[in-house]
Amino acid sequence: MSAHRPHALFSFGTLLDERVQKSLFGEPVPSAPASLAGHTTRPLPITDPEVIATSGLDVHLTLERRLGAEVRGAVLRLTDEDLAAADAYEVDDYVRRRVVLSSGETAWAYLDANPLRPASCVVVVDPSEPEGKRGQRLRAWCAARHVDCLASADGGR
Known part of the structure; x- marks a missing residue:
């Protein structure tokens, strides 16, 4: 350059x-x-x-x-x-x-400038919860509210 x-x-x-x-x-x-x-x-x-x-x-x-x-x-x-x-x-x-x-x-x-602009919601998860359980709970929460889960905290497990 x-x-x-x-x-x-x-x-x-x-x-x-x-x-x-x-x-x-x-x-x-x-x-x-x-x-x-x-x-x-x-x-x-x-x-x-x-x-x-x-x-x-x-x-x-x-x-x-x-x-x-x-x-x-x-x-x-x-x-x-x-x-x-x-x-x-x-x-x-x-x-x-x-x-x-x-x-x-x-x-x-x-x-x-507002990276959360497209989010319909933000979910905060408990990092002390086992990874597999955390992903299951996140997907269940999204499904109950008819919200697409693009990713989970544990890589989708």
């Missing part, structure tokens, strides 16, 4: 769009294919009129942790000014954090 473009930013959505890059950075920026393991994407409604005008979309994607999933995208090579422009473009629903890509490279990525 050159000193001229010192920032690596993992993108999986509108920042990959050449039109968005021209609007934010003045020109397309150097990039390379990349992926992020342990995540998937989900839609995030956007209400900022400037962001909608730039991207042409009122729903963008955000990252969500999911074991066994992988998000494909690209690493954008950005200058300090480019990174500041990307920060200004991403609405308050996103926060920039460091992630470790499948390649082992560390990069910035925009994550949901």
Whole structure:
């Protein structure tokens, strides 16, 4: 990575769009294919009129942790000014954090500022309960309330 473009930013959505890059950075920026393991994407409604005008979309994607999933995208090579422009473009629903890509490279990525947003509920389990019993109780609790259990504290046992 050159000193001229010192920032690596993992993108999986509108920042990959050449039109968005021209609007934010003045020109397309150097990039390379990349992926992020342990995540998937989900839609995030956007209400900022400037962001909608730039991207042409009122729903963008955000990252969500999911074991066994992988998000494909690209690493954008950005200058300090480019990174500041990307920060200004991403609405308050996103926060920039460091992630470790499948390649082992560390990069910035925009994550949901409210990671519990998609949750219909949050369940706290007693870690002293045996793992198998904990998973059974969690699945039974979810089933009784007709709630999907995406994962249990003990890996689904």
